[in-house]
Amino acid sequence: MRFDIVKNRKWYFIISALIAAAGILIMLTMGLNLGTDFEAGSRVQFTVGQAFVEDELRDELTEAFGFEVDSVQKAGETDAIARIAHKITEAEEAHINDYLSKTYENAKPQISSVDPIVARELASKAIWAIIWASVGIILYMAVRFEYRFAISGVISVLQVVLVVVSLFALLRLEIDISFIAAVLTIVGYSIHDTIVIFDRIRENLKHYKVKTTEDLENLVNDSVWQTMTRSINTVLTVVFSAGMLYLIGGDAIKNFSLALLIGLVTGAYSSIFIASQIWVSWKGRELKKPKPTQA
């Protein structure tokens, strides 16, 4: 006996709705840990070279720099990220560079700073790029499939993005420009993954006689199962890539590959348990409607 995926769909909707609600709540209460790519101010990342206590290091740096260091955060094992609320001047930057290189062996300081206007511009452009990409995807799928497929697919992708962003908020991981690259990759993968299943549904629609909601549910269930091996094997191969990047890709892309990992797995889940299920519920309503007139 094979598990009937479609029959149990209300559970996935409930679970997904709960996850989404929790995600939104986390983001609203905890906020996002925005890197200087998106938030004005300055950020100094360097290698301490040994274990340290975040708050102690913050006080130490505040004294050494001569201005308030807002927070110090661990990155990897022995790296520290210091945040400064104002955009530091070039003289201050030179001083910081000098101090860190002298105090820590192999400090490799990376300093970035952004003006508030530029930070806002970057963030809004990133969001618009994703919105326009979604619109393009919806339009193409509406033409090639039908609008229900398009909307269901995009909802499922948005759910994946929401999961990744809210997990990053929960884990207090930094959201910087490489995170955006990861989100774009995830959007690309989820859509690709969803289309493969939708395509099987579309193909089966030609061969099955669909009269009742139950027929439709069977059809979707068959389609999902027919593509299941492929879905699992494909997500395995991308998980190999992202997992390797996470394990040995180095600290600089740790967050990036973690986002990829979470997103790719959620994406595979979402194509099967959300995208296809939204479609079957939606399409099923249409089948129910004509019934009373026929009777």
Place this chain on the structure above:
Amino acid sequence: MIKWSRLLGFLLIVALFFGLAVPTYNKIWSEITLGLDLQGGFDVLYELEPKKPGQVVDMEGLIATKDAIERRVDESGISEPIIQIEGTDRIRVQMAGVFSQEEAKKMLVQSPKLEFKNPEGEVLATGEDLKSNAKFVTDPNTNAPQVAVEFKDAAEFKKITEQYLGQIVSIWLDDKVLQEPVIQSVIHDGNAVISQTSADDARAMAKYLNSGTLEYKMNEISSFSVSPTLGEEALVKTLWAGLYSFILIAAFMVIVYRLPGLVAMIALLMYAYLLFATVRYMGIVLTLPGLAALVLGVGMAVDVNIISAERMKDEFRMGKSLLSATIMGQKRSMPTIIDANITSIIAGFLMYWFGTGAIKSFAVAHIISVLATFITAVLISRLMLQLLVRSNLIKNNWWYGAPKQKGGAA
């Protein structure tokens, strides 16, 4: 019976690829321009502000400033800077590689005080009276090194040369005397040459003369830097991760899909080669987001092969022969592959159109990668598999993903 022509065709494709790729991949890889995030360097965005009341920042001034910065960077010996005008009043400077970032930044924005003084020490002209195009030239007759300069106001300069003909007009930088040339003739068109003792001196002099002439105040509004060691570390580790994941995927594909899996992996190598070659020959800068797109690309290229291998298995289950299972499997997986890839490419174009910096660089790599997938994972991989099937070299369908047959060797 083995059909040698088909087998030869298959082997020829494989041999041609390796014959091309093995000797050249190293060169291609080393010639790819890496982004700042992968090789270290810094990125600064300046907003230009008028220096004097009444002055406006216009496109002409922007271009002049950009040119001036370009020359400064060139003279400092830092290779291949990227200097771009953004919007109506911004200039972005990106410099990659190993150098003192602090000094480089200082060099960009410094507006040193450059003055021309008469023998009595009165200031006759300043750096702002010069066009910022001083350069090292050689005297056409004697080959002696010289610096050519041009004054903005030719009439004013003519007046100076008339008044001080035969006298010394000294050049000062930040209150230190640089040189004490003698005015040899009256100059009408604003173009002067100053003799130098050596080519190196001439270059240095040109740099000083240019550095005093930025038209606007440059405010740094954003900057980020990556230390070169960190960039290199990230790249080396990323490459190792890439290699290991390739080995893992290859093992997985061959174990699960057998021969089609092996063909897919050869196609994946072709994909990687084609991609890097395209990046190299189109002069695209490879950044971290670009590499991200490649990770996605590998996933999508493998997926194309998984989709058709699964279809082949479906056909075998329905009792099709090897050749017809191969052909039907490839045919029936085509609409899926086309729709999935076209959707991706549309998303890529829109991201390119509406995105900036990192998003653009992701989008470019993504678009190239989808096209490379089509050529390698769809066209070449299918051709190779068909040739292999038609060659009759291996007749047992198990090698192509069919369920184990009775009496078949496994």
